[in-house]
Amino acid sequence: MNHQLKNLLTPLIITIIILILLEIISTVILPIVGLKYYILPFNILVILFLGFKVRTPFLAFLILILQYFHSFFTIEGWESGTIVGIFVCILIAYLKEFIHFSSKLATMLVTQIFQTCWFLLSSSLIYLRASDLEYISIKFWRFLPESILISILSPFIFSLLEKIWDTSEKGMLGGES
Numbered sequence: 001m002n003h004q005l006k007n008l009l010t011p012l013i014i015t016i017i018i019l020i021l022l023e024i025i026s027t028v029i030l031p032i033v034g035l036k037y038y039i040l041p042f043n044i045l046v047i048l049f050l051g052f053k054v055r056t057p058f059l060a061f062l063i064l065i066l067q068y069f070h071s072f073f074t075i076e077g078w079e080s081g082t083i084v085g086i087f088v089c090i091l092i093a094y095l096k097e098f099i100h101f102s103s104k105l106a107t108m109l110v111t112q113i114f115q116t117c118w119f120l121l122s123s124s125l126i127y128l129r130a131s132d133l134e135y136i137s138i139k140f141w142r143f144l145p146e147s148i149l150i151s152i153l154s155p156f157i158f159s160l161l162e163k164i165w166d167t168s169e170k171g172m173l174g175g176e177s
Helices: 005-032 042-053 059-073 078-098 104-130 133-165
Strands: none
Touching (some): 042 059, 078 104
16 A cells, blocks of 8 residues: 555545544443443554554654544543553564564554553553542553454454455455455
8 A cells, every 4th residue: 555645545545444443432332231341442453453453654743643543532531541552553563574464463463562562551641640549540440451352352353454454465354354
């Protein structure tokens, strides 16, 4: 895929629409079924996909846009999510040679590892601002089930995003795109 800014616009708009739909499901449906303290972080999953598969110099800008749309559904700031997303994508860029998505289980495991990195970085930013370990502890116990469910969904969301972003490399799950 040619990653000039004009060629990224259509996949970005479709991804934003999907993210908004997933955020609506997460913020409306989960509280209706009694899970009012849990919100699935689909934004993290989308940003991890971009870090793994989309090679563009505009990646930080894409992360900013996705975090901005995510901020409509949460009280967490888009700025800290953007900073953490960029750091995680830098880490992915350094480790990309060692990451292989040979199966759905491998995709889930790698997603869980990078979600944990995201949690650690965002918790560090929260601690720097608030110096409140109790809040981070509560956030951790919410993070575990949310991250496990997101990891389980990752192969399916990644394969959908592969079609949207038209990644021309080997597929996210080991097959051809």
